[in-house]
Amino acid sequence: MNAMSNPFFTRSGWLYLAILAAILLVVFPLALDPFRLNLVGKYLTYAFVALGLVLCWGHGGILSLGQGVFFGLGGYCMAMFLKLEASSPENTAIQSTPGIPDFMDWNQVTALPWWWEPFRSLPFALFAVIAVPVIFAFIIGFAMFTRRVGGVYFAIITQAVAAILTILIIGQQGYTGGVNGITDLRTLLGWDIRTNDAKTILYFVCAGLLIASLLLSQAVHVSKFGRLLIAIRDKEDRVRFSGYNVAAFKIFVFCFAAALAAIGGAMFTLQVGFMSPSFVGIVPSIEMVIFAAVGGRLSLFGAIYGTLLVNYAKTSFSESFPELWLFAMGGLFIAVVMAFPDGIAGLYNRYLAPHIARLLGTMRKRDAEGHSLANPAE
């Protein structure tokens, strides 16, 4: 198969894309009231992280248990901009020092710290949403991959980073809002982001960005780089001895996943209206890995559906059984891992995809494997 150039999508791949776009852009907005639509929008922000994990973990074999760090950094950069806009001297007249964010005032900070200043500018904030997490990921990746730290050790280090960053944010509450996080965000350049109309628009922005990210991830996946990535996962040494700089590829995919997570974080802040350290720590980071695992860690589409499914289950279980829902969630995860290790996408490929492919008029097995699930090692 390596001799053939990979098409961007197989025929069924285009069909999946059309279905996904129809669900996100037509079915949900028509079927759901603004409250539920906003919830779906929130779930979709996690799907950015899951997409990154499919490339980084599913294809590249780099398990990161610290994606919450990048989600959080992206979200915090956005939140800092929104908070400064919400803290105009008129809005904060009752504080001892008007014009600074309320939590700074509660913590006896009397002047805006210098590193908050640039976040008054939206272009800078948007740049920082991507740049800060990517630079951070580059530093971690550079330190780890050039030393050939991988596998479990890398996963443990990403966990440690998540823990450290949480402690840092909570400890520096005068500058970060501490456990409370950065709350009460109101407007984006004077546009009230709390109204139903604004939430609907933000939902479409989020869904659009997600589809764009999916296409970008697919582009990476079908490129020569995408194939090298799978080669690195399956036989790292062989790739290295062929003369490739394995570390550089790993750093790139790790940074790419970080950038996707950061976009998700920024969209989260916009749609939910606040950011707190509870998205940065170990538990949310592991949850994000579970989203990808439930969807199927090899499938970009699976990651999105997995994220939606798990979050929907979480919301509806907790509404119906406030006292038992955590057990139900635990049961779901165990069932998925034990019975369907390839997640939803694995089930689909096994039972449904062959029929769909036949309907589309191609009997070739390759196509039936759909949009990229083929694992060359198997």
Place this chain on the structure above:
Amino acid sequence: MTHSRSRGAGFRMSRRQLMAGIASISILASAGIPALAQDKPPTSEINTTGLAVTDDTVTVGILHSITGTMAISETGSVQAEKLAIEQINAMGGVLGRKIEYIQEDGASDWPTFAEKAKKLLVQDKVASVFGCWTSASRKAVLPVFEQYNGMLYYPTFYEGLEESPNVIYTGQEATQQIIAGIDWVAKEKGAKTFYLLGSDYIWPRTSNKIARKHIEKLGLEVVGEEYYPLGHTQFNSVINKIRLKKPDVIYAIVVGGSNVAFYKQLKAAGIDMTKEKPLLLTISVTEDEIRGIGGENIEGAYAAMKYFQSLDNENNKEFVSEFKKMWGDDMVIGDVTQAAYLGPWLWKAAVEKAGSFDIDKVREASPDIELDTAPEGYVKIHPNHHLWSKTRIGHAMPDGQYEVVYETEELMEPDPFPEGYQ
């Protein structure tokens, strides 16, 4: 939870109540009949904003963590709120409507609180919400309540610096707890030097800031001030510093699980709190926390808050026995649990005064609502939405209860933005 949908139920119900009233309390019948007849104003009049009110029921929300790290603290509040709702229903409900509740789990996770608060207000259209515990969860739901104009009854003693038109704060704000406590140790115990310590977040920091200002105002001295992350369990270094500085008072605002380690290590280090050298004064340890710490480890400490389970009055005896009847004999009741119990009652009083469930009318009616059936005695809502209440000093006994050794003569005025303390 079942919603009665039958149309004529309202009328049948009131007639049945009327018959029962005449039959059982014939002496009071002359007073009872007009009251019952008025009990049922038409729904269209008392609910003009589309809240979940029917001819027979009114739906409220309960929003606490029943899973996660905060569950152990918040469970008591849920139980107290359910008890109050049950008692109000047994008395005939609010404006003739039985209270039904929708309970949501905040899962010790602030965004979840915001999501669930929004669900309760937007989808369930609840007439009020009893909930939240930590400041972080309150801060997370606050914009939601203000945007969708809901009403939150918040039970926890907290740092102040907040006064939302959409929240009634049924716990004490920081000055109420702190000033009376420090005055008392200064006057009764002759304390001159204080060592402040606490968990590292907004409530302990703000509280200690107020404490420090007040101590300095009295011409006394703070000899140390330290903070530890939530969940911290190694207090040996601060205990050594305390032994070195020999303060008269350790002022401790340690929160949650850290308490267990702190008091055990204090005892292990040979600081016997029953000797009161130094004396330990806390504003963060209720009877609930002592269950985890162990009564023998904290014996002799003092706590300044508005309610202790041992409070000796008729309201409280009744409350404690009803609470235990509903939730079991081994339950203890802390300050926050009692404050949570006040929520439904204060809401009921405000709705009845307003003659309406509309949020704006309830808010308008809330200032000066009094409750003389409160377990803590008498409370009254201040125009700033906090409660006038007395502050008491409890002395920790080895059985895990506090003995009340002092209470302020006057009700303390709530002052969430204290001048000169910021």
